[in-house]
Amino acid sequence: MPDFAPVIGLEVHVQLNTATKMFCACPNRFGDPPNTNVCPVCLGLPGALPVPNAAAIEAAVKAALYLNCSVSSFSKFDRKNYFYPDLPKAYQISQYDLPIGTRGSLEIEVSGTTRRIGITRIHLEEDAGKLVHAPGASLVDLNRAGTPLLEIVSAPEIFSPEEAYAYLSSLRLLMLYLGISNCNMEEGSLRCDANISLRPAGSSTLGTKVEIKNLNSFKGVQKALAFEIKRQSSLLATGTPIVQETRLYDAATDKTLSMRSKEEAHDYRYFPDPDLVPMTFSPEYLARLRDNLPETPQHRAQRFVSAFGLSQYDATVLTSDPALASYFEDTIAAGASPKLAANWIANNLLSALHQTSTSIGACKIRPPQLAALINLVETGTLSSTSAKTVVFPAVFEKGIDPNAVVAEMGLAQVSDTTQIDQWVVDAIRANPDVLDSLRKGKVKAVAKLVGSVMQMSRGKANAALVSQRIAAILKDMHGIEISG
Amino acid sequence: MITPETVAYLARLARIELNETDLARFVPPLQEILAYVAKLNELDTSQVEPTAHVLPLTNVSRSDDPLPSLSNAAALQSAPCTDEGCFLVPPVIE
Numbered sequence: 001m002p003d004f005a006p007v008i009g010l011e012v013h014v015q016l017n018t019a020t021k022m023f024c025a026c027p028n029r030f031g032d033p034p035n036t037n038v039c040p041v042c043l044g045l046p047g048a049l050p051v052p053n054a055a056a057i058e059a060a061v062k063a064a065l066y067l068n069c070s071v072s073s074f075s076k077f078d079r080k081n082y083f084y085p086d087l088p089k090a091y092q093i094s095q096y097d098l099p100i101g102t103r104g105s106l107e108i109e110v111s112g113t114t115r116r117i118g119i120t121r122i123h124l125e126e127d128a129g130k131l132v133h134a135p136g137a138s139l140v141d142l143n144r145a146g147t148p149l150l151e152i153v154s155a156p157e158i159f160s161p162e163e164a165y166a167y168l169s170s171l172r173l174l175m176l177y178l179g180i181s182n183c184n185m186e187e188g189s190l191r192c193d194a195n196i197s198l199r200p201a202g203s204s205t206l207g208t209k210v211e212i213k214n215l216n217s218f219k220g221v222q223k224a225l226a227f228e229i230k231r232q233s234s235l236l237a238t239g240t241p242i243v244q245e246t247r248l249y250d251a252a253t254d255k256t257l258s259m260r261s262k263e264e265a266h267d268y269r270y271f272p273d274p275d276l277v278p279m280t281f282s283p284e285y286l287a288r289l290r291d292n293l294p295e296t297p298q299h300r301a302q303r304f305v306s307a308f309g310l311s312q313y314d315a316t317v318l319t320s321d322p323a324l325a326s327y328f329e330d331t332i333a334a335g336a337s338p339k340l341a342a343n344w345i346a347n348n349l350l351s352a353l354h355q356t357s358t359s360i361g362a363c364k365i366r367p368p369q370l371a372a373l374i375n376l377v378e379t380g381t382l383s384s385t386s387a388k389t390v391v392f393p394a395v396f397e398k399g400i401d402p403n404a405v406v407a408e409m410g411l412a413q414v415s416d417t418t419q420i421d422q423w424v425v426d427a428i429r430a431n432p433d434v435l436d437s438l439r440k441g442k443v444k445a446v447a448k449l450v451g452s453v454m455q456m457s458r459g460k461a462n463a464a465l466v467s468q469r470i471a472a473i474l475k476d477m478h479g480i481e482i483s484g
Numbered sequence: 485m486i487t488p489e490t491v492a493y494l495a496r497l498a499r500i501e502l503n504e505t506d507l508a509r510f511v512p513p514l515q516e517i518l519a520y521v522a523k524l525n526e527l528d529t530s531q532v533e534p535t536a537h538v539l540p541l542t543n544v545s546r547s548d549d550p551l552p553s554l555s556n557a558a559a560l561q562s563a564p565c566t567d568e569g570c571f572l573v574p575p576v577i578e
Contacts, residue, residue, distance in 0.1 A: 018548050025551035034569040035559045039551075043559060055548035076536045083499055085573040098536075131576055139570035142559075267497060277541040 003201040004233045008158035008194060008225060009120075012171060014150040014181045015127060015189040016059050021146035022126045023050030023093065023276075028148065030187050034141035042146035044088030050275055052077075056148035057100075057279060058289065059180040060124040063150055064101025065290050066178055067119050071101050076278040077124075080268045085140050086129040094151075096270040099123035106154075106174070107298065108166040117167055118155030125149050144188075150181075156195070156206070161225040168192060168218045177294050177322045185217055192221055198232045198242070207232075208242040212256055214249050224249035224256055231256070300325055308338035317346045323360045324350075327367055334371035337378060344374055348388060352396050364399030365392075373402040380462055386411045415462040420453070420469050423461060427452035428473070438480050446470060446482060486515045 021028050024041035040048035064071050078096040104119035127147035132139040152171065158164050172183045172190060183190040192215050197207035210228060215221045227249075232242055247256040295303070297319045304315035304325075319325045324345070331341040349370070353363060365373075373391060376382040382391060382402075394405045406412050414420065427449045428434065437445035446467075453466050474480040488507040491514065495502045502510070553559075556569050565572035 020548050020550045025546070025549065026553045027550045033556065035556050035571070036569075037553050038559045039553050043554075052545045053548050054545040057545060074536075081497075085571075085576055132570070133575065134567075136575060137565075137567070138573050138576045139567060140573055141570050269497070272536050274537070276537075277539055277544050278536045280542045 004198040004207075004229070004236055005201045005203075006159060006161075006196055006198055006225070006229050007156050007206055008160075008164050008196045009156040010154045010158065010164060010167060010221075011193045011195070012152045012154075012168070013127075013191040014063075014152065014175055014183065016056050016148040016150060016180050017182050017189070018053055018055045018059065018148055020053055022053055022056055022124070022148040023146055024048075026146065029143075030189070032143055034139075034143060037143045038145070042088070043142060044090075044145075050093065050273075052276060052279075053148060056124065059148070059178070060100045060122065060150055061281060061286070062178055062289050062293065063152075063175065063180060064104065064122045065286070066174055066293050066296075067101065067104040067106055067122065067152070069101030069104030069119060069122055071281060071286055072098065073281050073283075074098060074278060075100050075281070077273045077276045078270045079273045080125075080270055082266070082268060084128070085138060086131050086142075086145070088129070088142060088145060092125060092128065093273055093276070094125035094270075095123035106167065106170055108163060108170050110160070110162050110166050115163070117163070118157050120153045120155050122150060122152050125151060156197075161222040161229070164194065164225055165218050165222040168221060172218075173297050173320065177297055179294075179322070191215075192218075194221055194225060196225055196228050196232075198229065198236060207236075208244050210242065210244065211246045212249055213246060213259075216251060220249060220251050223251075223254055227254060227256055294322075297322075297325075304328075304342075308332070308342070310338065310342050314342045314346050317350075318342060321360065327360055327363075330367035331371050331374075334368040336371035336374040340374045340378065341370070344370060348392055349396075352393075364397065365395045366399070369395055369399070369402055376402060376406060380415050380465075381412055382406055383411075383413050383459075383463060386413075386459075410460075412460065413462045414457055414460045415465055417465065417469060420457075420461055420465055421473065423453045423456045424449065424466070424469050424473050425477075426456060427470075428478075435478060435480070438474065438482065443482055446474075486511050486518065490514070 016028075018028050020026060021037075021042055024039050026037045026039050026042055029037060041050055061071055075095065075098045077093050079091040080094045080096070081091045083090050099121045101122035102120070104122065105116045106119060107114060107116055109115075127144050127149045129140055129142040129145035132141065154167060158167055175181045175183050175190070181189055185191070194212045194215060195209050196212065197209040199205060199207045210232070212224050212228060215224055228247075235242060243258075246259045248259055249256050301312070301315040301319040304310045304318060305312055310318070318328045328341060328345050331345065332338050336344075349363070349365070352358075353360060373382075373387060373395060376391075377384050377387045390409065390411060391402050391405045394400065395402050431448055431452060434445045434448050449470050450463075450466055453461050453470070454463075471482055474482060488504075488511060491502065491507045491510045494514075495507075560566045560569070560571065563571045
């Protein structure tokens with residue numbers, strides 16, 4: 001089979017998390033009873049006039065700047081005309097020839113290689129309502145109609161399903177860092193359509209493009225594209241031309257299927273919306289927004305490496321969610337050592353959050369409590385084992401002060417050498433056979449002494465100190481040197 | 485150039501049902517309208533900025549503060565068919 005190379009472009013819709021809708025003051029909220037966040041504007045009632053949401057415009061401009069787009073000083077809204085029951089006005093307010101941002105880019109990393117993917121345009125529009133299909137009829141809920149929506153169109157510069165996945169992850173992370181969207185695919189606040197065509201490897205002419213819809217997860221995008229590459233490759237290999245069409249991805253069977261409904265040629269008859277006046281962005285306004293953009297995830301990770309001495313891996317894990325990165329910084333600010341904090345968060349905290357399906361925001365153990373726990377271990381008050389198996393789970397579950405848990409459960413380690421020496425002497429006396437074994441070079445017999453001390457101290461003796469004192473006492477009182 | 489086919493295409497975009505007689509009948513008036521507007525082609529507009537809006541206004545917006553919405557009953561009151569708090573429409577085949 002000849003080798004075909006895929007060319008992929010992604011179209012991502014991001015719902016903005018403003019308090020109100022794009023063109024009216026209805027709450028912009030997911031999950032409410034149907035048709036309760038609606039008004040004459042978003043219902044498309046005659047005579048109602050849209051007024052744009054300043055916060056949504058600002059979020060769109062920030063996103064454009066964050067994605068390295070040029071933002072023109074002049075932008076406007078246009079009407080995109082089509083009939084569909086989820087679109088009450090029979091047109092969507094969108095942007096046609098003067099989008100908020102153009103010619104941006106985004107950095108992706110796939111198996112160690114970093115590449116910039118171009119962003120063709122970013123524009124602001126309104127979401128449509130939601131259709132629920134019932135037998136013999138469809139139900140229309142217009143709560144979502146008018147939700148501010150950012151459409152981000154990539155250049156056809158993505159060359160593998162893995163790169164598509166990386167592009168989406170990277171884009172989502174940037175939107176989360178900007179704080180302009182919840183980026184929740186399950187609630188539809190981040191949606192993606194993919195365009196893919198194949199061409200003979202090495203060729204620069206684009207092949208016939210197929211659009212894939214119904215992509216509900218990043219993994220789904222990756223799998224649907226992989227399926228399309230296989231499907232189109234085998235068609236092309238036998239000389240069968242690719243049909244330009246829209247296909248739906250079915251996650252259950254991991255296949256794409258042609259949309260049977262007759263594909264009408266789209267004629268949206270865009271024209272400037274006479275209800276909305278143009279937007280202008282002054283250099284001062286753009287400079288102010290640009291100066292206040294958040295640190296990018298890449299910069300934050302670099303800073304974690306250089307300022308806190310973290311490994312690149314830990315820095316990447318901790319910056320994979322802005323809330324997690326802030327949690328880490330707050331834990332350090334509360335007095336924890338950066339490396340220990342990174343370990344505790346990247347391992348214990350993340351796995352506990354994962355197991356209980358808790359978000360970092362809803363996590364009951366707050367940074368000062370985690371810092372206190374880390375310090376209890378670092379100062380030797382609490383053994384690392386007790387910290388991990390007893391205190392952390394209790395604090396994680398109840399959000400209580402780790403010091404209180406240690407006191408209540410009597411977990412404080414005994415680090416008093418006089419007390420430990422007494423236990424060691426008692427342990428040697430109770431196990432005379434150990435000395436014989438040690439003299440014969442059986443160093444492992446020391447474990448019996450450690451076990452005995454731990455038993456006498458009911459597990460509270462500082463283990464590191466116990467080993468140290470056993471070695472010292474064996475040497476001083478019995479002339480036995482144990483190394484290691 | 486307007487033909488009965490153009491009229492049929494426009495009618496479909498507008499979801500208007502026209503019979504054969506109508507299709508033919510609408511050709512001359514549409515052709516006349518186009519001819520009238522075509523006068524604009526006589527002007528040299530190469531140095532003219534496209535007009536985005538007829539009013540000399542920009543940047544009209546509102547702050548992101550919610551106001552009460554309509555009640556579900558009020559929202560649905562003009563709908564011919566409703567069910568479960570929703571507008572009911574003929575089935576949409578995906």
